[in-house]
Amino acid sequence: MSTIPRAIWRRWRSAWRRWSLWTALIALVVSMLVTMVWLAGRYEASQVQSHLERDAADAVSDIRAALTRNLQSLQALNSGDPGLLAWEVEASDLLRNQRELVRLEWRDSAMRLRTHVQSPYRAVLWDRGLRDHNNSEANQACSTARRLSSPAYSGSYYQPHVDGLGSELMELCLPLSTGGRASGYLIATYALQSVLADMVGASLTRSQEASFTEPDGTRLAVLGASRRGSRMFTAQQLLDLPGTTLVLRMDTWHTAPSVFPNVLTALVTAMSIALVTVMWVLVRDNRRRLRAERDLGDALAFRKAMEDSLVTGLRARDLQGRITYVNPAFCEMVGFTAQELMGHSTSAPASALYWPPERVEEYRQRQAIRFAGNTPPREGFESEFMRKDGTRFPVLIIEAPLINAQGLHTGWMSAFLDISEQRRVEELSRASQERLQATARLATVGEMASLLSHELNQPLAAISSYATGSLNLLEPPSATDPQPSAESLQDVRMAMRQIARQAERAGRVIKSVHDFVRRRDQAREAVPAQQLVDAILPLAILQARKLGVRVHTMVEPGLPPALCDRTMVEQVLLNLARNAMQAMDDPTIHTRVLDIRVKRAASNRHNVWLEFSVTDCGSGIPDEVAQKLFTPFFTTRTEGMGLGLSLCRTVVEQHGGYLGFAPHEPRGTVFTFTLPAHQPSKS
Template sequence: MTPSTATTSADPSTAAPATPPQPWRRWHSAWRRWSLWTLLVGLVGAMLITLVWLAGRYEASQVQSKLERDTADAVADIRTAFSHNLQSLQALQSGDPDLASWEHRAAGLLSLRRELVRVEWRDTQLRVRAHVETPYRVVPSDPETRAAAQSDIALACANARRIGAASYSGSYFQPQSDGMGSEMMELCVPLLENGRYTGFLTATYALQNVLVDVVATSLQRGQEVSFTEPDGTRLALVGATRRGSRMFQAQQLLDLPGTALMLRMGSWHSAPSVFPNVLTALVTAMSVALVTVMVVLVRDNRRRLRAERDLGDALAFRKAMEDSLVIGLRARDLQGRITYVNPAFCDMVGFTAQELVGQGAPLPYWPPELAQEYGARQQVRLSGQQVPPREGYESVFMRRDGTRFPVMIYEAPLINAQGLHTGWMGSFLDVSEQRRVEELSRTSHDRLQATARLATVGEMASLLSHELNQPLAAISSYASGSLNLLEPVADGAAESPHQPPLPEPLRGDLREVRTAMQRIAQQAERAGRVIKSVHDFVRRRDQSREMVTTQALLDAVMPLIRLQARKLGVQVQVAVEAGLPAALCDRTMVEQVLLNLARNAMQAMDDARIHPRVLELRVARAASNASRGWIEFTVADCGVGIPEDVAAQLFTPFFTTRAEGMGLGLSLCRTVVEQHGGFLGHARREPRGTVFTFTLPAAPAETAAAGAAALPGPASTR
């Protein structure tokens, strides 16, 4: 291995690209130039040949078209002549002429119509009553010859009788005394009188005379015309002999009643004479053009190649730079239409360059709800009243699938090579990922703060539960001692045998004091249970579950609910479905859930505009989960309802809409209900208000039957 090869293999990223040898490049460039010149000369030659060929074809088509028109005109002339002859023959019978008068009329007709050589008047049996011969041509009336034509006459007359009109026979050859002959054709015209056939008129046509007297008058020199059978057999011919190198032919069918003839017309022409003139003019013009193009190409070829090479390098560099960018680029003209976008911008918004270039306001990547604002901002920008900030500004774009994403926009004036302001160039940076990271960081920070606050709350709950247990125990002890002291006095007994009993009004007051002390003892005991439940809840201990009737749960919280209801002017309505099973739950925590939901409902109605204020508490068997045995508690209010933005984070810890709230009530309520396996949710109430619903498991049938005697009854006070 040579050193140069080793160096190239060791660092392929720095190796220079292989270039062909200089002789090969020169030969390749020369081959390209000569191939282009050869292609140009070939195209010019092909164009000249094509033009000359098209000119010849055009002249030939003109000759052929004229010949076909002449043939059609000749057929029309023959039809017209035959029609006139038919009318003249029918006029021979006008006025019921005698034989002499008829022959005189027929002789006059034959002197005018040279194509008719014989006219006969026949009876119904085709016997000749009178006949007249043409004066221009002696036709021998040989009986054998006429007998040969009799069959054609009979066929023509039979066909005329059948169709009720004139009929022609097929052509037949009639020899003459000079050894020549002529093709003849018979015409049979039926004679009718009062709807009855009285005879026939027959006329004999000489096909050669038809061509000479009817068609040849309109022929030009160099044309020939002939009658032929449909199979091509020629019957009669009139015209010039061959006078050209090329023969043009046209034919037309002459369809007559009873027979058909083919009229064929030919024209001799020499080769088109347009070739030398067109060739000389085209060659001269193209030679001048080729010389001019050659001079221009030779002079500008090198500059063009150099400019193309420089332009190719610049385009390749620009393309590589555009493909490597992750920043979107967009150019707009002074009218706000997009003139350029790079691939990064197309990937950013989801539209192709073809779909964006040429688009004006509103642009397809503008969100519909912001299109008016963006349009007004673009008008201000294009008017030159506001210069975009160099530090950029943030906006929102919409992808093709409808998703929105934030972008940072930097814009600057677009100046062309002449120093004119032609538009605006903008760069766009998708900051959705940056915003997502910032949102994640903020969310994580909020969660850390919430966790710290929850830890603090847990510590405070543990401390408060420890510190409050002693005062509550003392309150319970003092209440129990006071009840023991008040029990005999309130019942009417004297404190000592030497003292008289207390008066009745005083004993009534003492009984009320005793009732108050009993309630103080009950609430102190309940407060202790609440503190113990909170302490166990914070320390994640398993709460004790017991069977409690739904009425007992309501009775435990109703005194506090009614107390607050009287303060707020709220009417409380309680509805409990009959025959409900007992609930298997942590009684203290469920009572707190009921109390918290009821207080929130009453606070939602604390508005002077709300009247009446009704709080509904309903307990029933859950309809959707009846087979599983669930009990549904419903707390409904007539408040202003919960907005959608608040409902989305209603159960979020530390979220509250009240200045004095901590945002833990509903979150703890949902946690308590979910620990029991139930569900806590809310819904809109019609016409206004909110309905909170939570479910608790019902005690199994066997457990309920076993513990029915141990179930706590209704509270002593309501």
């Protein structure tokens, strides 16, 4: 009984193949016939369009030639310096012969009308005021001609007639010269409708429509045959004239392509070609099938080699969670063979072979969430796997839907990365970071100690000087009068106040340096620039007297107060002033002037800056020293620590400013730094 249905199946399959071939043949013949008819129509339409393009190009060429001839005739009108009467006679003859010309005008160099002649064929309403206006087309054309030193055309404009109609006109301006000097202009007015009628060949407009149009398609003048046909063809050519550009448009209408008388010949030819084509298609199909099988084998071998070379583990699962594919890298990662893993389901009561037993429920819940599609695809997450020998290792898992060739979701593809080495490197990096932080704290302690020793030298030295002076003042002036005088006691009180002020300043230095080393925000206040300068003047003058330096200060009036840490900025000013005076401690320098100035710096509408400058008359800074001047612990003096300028730059930069230096003419150096100005808040 099973033999009969099998025979019927084979007969049906053979008939289906036969009819499918005939169906393919008929479809091929019909498609080829339709294609030939369509191509014939396309060819005929392309011929019509090509012919129209040539006609449009010929029409533009004819117009250019006619305009050139008219230009020569117009140039001949004013040759030989004719009189007004003779010019009018010749111009009238020219207008009668050239109907496209409507009006001729002879104007002097100031565009005043000398004489004019109008065409006898058109009664045009001319407005003398409009033609003499500066914005008239004639004036614009003459302006262009004067600029180009050659004839120029104007754009088209509408001019009404006496009979109530009107036409589009265009002006031609021809510059005239006598003895090499401009003597006037000849203005010729063209009617665009007559240009089409007289300059375009009659054969071109007999079966086609010619028109001048604006670039946007607005028609200015039209001439030609009426519409005959169902399909319109259009060609456009630019008529580029000096001073203006017109578009010449040619339109023609054509009936449907006459290709149906050739259908029988096309049908016979198509059927013959189709028979040969079917045989060729069958042979080619067989060859392609063999080639596809060979290419498929090569692709599978290539994919297998590529997957075996990967260090990333790959695993494919179907929608039920059964493993359908693993690559060698995954097997090596978990320690199981491909035969042990294939077909194993993570959804079965038994857990996955590489899941830690204590985390089975957690992994199943996470897998159920991912299978339900509640997490975005290609999102990586970390997990922990167990090798066959029981060792645990961290992995990074990246999963994506597995889509087949028909676009159906058939499972999940997962990629696994063993991140054990990455975790080890991260741990080493974390330990190294902790050691670096400890080292940085030790360096900060050393930096604070160096800064304190450097900055406290100045107030302590001042305290010592004032204390010595006080002791000297307390000494009895003579053995007979052991009591000090009232004037001496007043000086002692002043010295004691200075000692207290310098002690308070030393305390502020310690606090400011401490905050600076810890990189905290210092307490900033609005301080007038004059107070900053006055605060350092007593100490600067003491050293200036020893070195024979004259101190000059200048603060620009009307400056806003500076927003700064008073103690640190005073220290910057004092350091720069002392460095400047020490730079002038040279026997060869006779003029020793220390100049301290404060002025408003270049600012914008958002921020206002003050510029402080300290100038000396020393020997300047050599290039090799300038490159390392702000380097910590670099100094050119044997007793220096090399921290002064480095600290000054750091303090200024913490305020948002800039510290720099430049040579001073005729000699010396000027150090400049900027500080932000205090801006009261606007209510």
